[in-house]
Amino acid sequence: MKPKNCLIFGGSGQIGKHLIRKLTKNNLKVTVVTRNIHQKSYKIKTQANAGYLEIVESSIFDETKMRKLFEYADICINLIGVLFEKKGINTFNNIHAVFPSLLAKLCKEYKLKQFVHVSALGINDAVDSNYAKSKLEGEKNIKANFPLTTILRPSVVYSVDDNFTTNFMTLLNRLPIFPLYYSGRTKFTPIHCSDLTDIIYHVITNDINSNILECIGPEVISLKEIVKKLLRLIEKRRILFPMPLPLANLSAKFFQLFPNPLLTEDQLRLLKYDNIVSGKYKTNFDIGIPSLKLFDQEVKKYCYMWKDGGQYSTEKYTKKNS
Numbered sequence: 219m220k221p222k223n224c225l226i227f228g229g230s231g232q233i234g235k236h237l238i239r240k241l242t243k244n245n246l247k248v249t250v251v252t253r254n255i256h257q258k259s260y261k262i263k264t265q266a267n268a269g270y271l272e273i274v275e276s277s278i279f280d281e282t283k284m285r286k287l288f289e290y291a292d293i294c295i296n297l298i299g300v301l302f303e304k305k306g307i308n309t310f311n312n313i314h315a316v317f318p319s320l321l322a323k324l325c326k327e328y329k330l331k332q333f334v335h336v337s338a339l340g341i342n343d344a345v346d347s348n349y350a351k352s353k354l355e356g357e358k359n360i361k362a363n364f365p366l367t368t369i370l371r372p373s374v375v376y377s378v379d380d381n382f383t384t385n386f387m388t389l390l391n392r393l394p395i396f397p398l399y400y401s402g403r404t405k406f407t408p409i410h411c412s413d414l415t416d417i418i419y420h421v422i423t424n425d426i427n428s429n430i431l432e433c434i435g436p437e438v439i440s441l442k443e444i445v446k447k448l449l450r451l452i453e454k455r456r457i458l459f460p461m462p463l464p465l466a467n468l469s470a471k472f473f474q475l476f477p478n479p480l481l482t483e484d485q486l487r488l489l490k491y492d493n494i495v496s497g498k499y500k501t502n503f504d505i506g507i508p509s510l511k512l513f514d515q516e517v518k519k520y521c522y523m524w525k526d527g528g529q530y531s532t533e534k535y536t537k538k539n540s
Contacts, residue, residue, distance in 0.1 A: 222246050222247070222422070223246075223249065223290055224247065224248050224249070224291070224294075225288065225291035225293065225295070226238070226249065226250050226295045227251050227278060227295070227297060227298050227321070228297030229251070229252065230261055230262055231297060232380050232381075233297050233414060234262075234297050235265050235379060236379075236412055236415045237295070237415045237419075238250065238265040238266050239266065240416070240418075240419050241422075242265070242270040242271060243266075244423075245270070246422075247270055247271075247272075248266065248271050248272070249273075249274060250262055250271065250273050250274070251274050251276050251284075251287065252273060252274070252275060252276075253275065253276070253277060255274075274287060279312075279317065279320070284320075288327075288330070291330060292330060292332075293331060293332045293333075293334070293422055294321055294325050294330055294332070294334070295333075295418065296318055297336050298313060299314065300314075301485065302482045302484070302485070304477075310348050311352055314349075314355070314356040315352050316359075317356075318335055318357075318359060318360050319360065319362075321333065321335075321360075322359065322362075322363035322364035322367060323363045323364070325367075326364045331425070332366065332421075332422060332425070333360070333364050333368070334367070334368050334370065334418055334421055334422065335356075335360055335367055335368070335369050335370070336372065337356065337357055337369050337371045339371045339373045339432055339433070339434070339495075340371075340491050340493045340494070341354050342354070342498075343496075344487070344490070344491045346487050347487045347488040347491075348484050349485070350488060357369055357430075365428055366427040366428050367428070368421050368427055368428070368429050369431070370417065370421075370433050371430060371432045371433060372414055373407040373408055373409055373433065373435065373493045373494070374409075374493060375408070375409055375410075375411050376408050376513070376517070377516070382408075383517050383521075386445065386448050387451075387521060387523075388524065389480075390445070390448055390449055390452065390454055391454065391524045393456065394456060394457065395456065395457045395459050397459050397460075397466070397469070398441065398442055398458050398459060398460045398461060399466050399486060399489050400441075401442070401460040402441040402442025402443075402458070402460070403440055403442070404441045404490070404491070404492060404493065405438055406439055406440070406444065406492075407434035407435050407437065407438050407493065407495065408439065408444070409433055409435040410511035413502075413511055414433055417502045420506075420507045429500065430499045431499065431502060431505065432501045433502050434494070434495055434502065434503075435511070435513065436509050436510065436511075438494055439513060441489070445458060447517070448521070451514070451518055452521050452524040452525050453526070466486055467483065467486065470482055470483045470486045471483060
């Protein structure tokens with residue numbers, strides 16, 4: 219039987235790299251679209267054996283080139299998303315609403331078997347967040363154009379390749395005082411990247427269509443608890459400062475002036491809302507793909523990069539004190 223051809227957008231990111239390995243290892247052919255093949259391809263090429271992976275350079279809004287790719291695709295997977303807006307094309311509306319709508323139209327026109335779209339958890343409640351509103355608009359556009367789409371809504375996704383735990387540990391390593399927005403009460407259900415790719419693979423191989431699935435890890439953890447866990451793992455002590463909201467807004471206004479901001483006003487608004495299951499949709503546990511990886515145990519595997527002394531810091535300490 220001819221292997222399915224998966225067309226992936228966002229293949230150079232954290233989820234994309236894990237997913238390419240998962241799919242090609244199981245004999246699925248993958249075509250990855252990237253906007254800069256010279257910058258991204260060296261990372262993507264290492265994820266699969268030759269013959270199972272093709273890398274194509276294209277703007278995601280070049281419809282003429284996209285059509286040629288859809289001629290040979292069986293499945294389309296969209297992993298593209300942005301956490302903050304930039305001037306030009308990288309706005310929430312373009313990336314989260316307009317682009318997914320284009321993909322859905324092409325899926326319908328070329329009669330693809332499946333379209334898997336990765337959205338985000340908790341967006342229904344975050345009514346004052348532009349990020350959340352654009353994600354919801356994208357889902358609405360997709361359903362209107364290709365009802366068979368499976369929409370995945372993951373909580374925060376973490377791994378050694380993330381911008382979540384790695385950024386936190388970098389800041390905790392450098393700052394003597396760490397701010398807690400909304401006193402760190404916001405709840406998350408972090409899911410390891412490999413668990414999320416297992417869910418995507420299950421959706422593809424079992425021909426699951428026309429669903430919204432909330433993708434969560436096995437634990438509910440507050441932001442404050444996450445920070446404390448990371449501090450223990452990197453063996454640091456820091457003052458955790460519950461930042462007053464006016465001061466938090468002021469800091470967000472300042473940070474969002476940078477090209478890669480640590481915090482924006484929209485992200486601050488998003489932090490008001492818990493990132494946990496809504497109870498309105500099925501989860502990965504309901505379809506028989508439970509997330510098994512625990513936050514502490516997984517981050518422990520790579521947290522040594524933020525420890526004094528690195529990977530063998532504990533061993534050195536033991537020898538010194540034995």
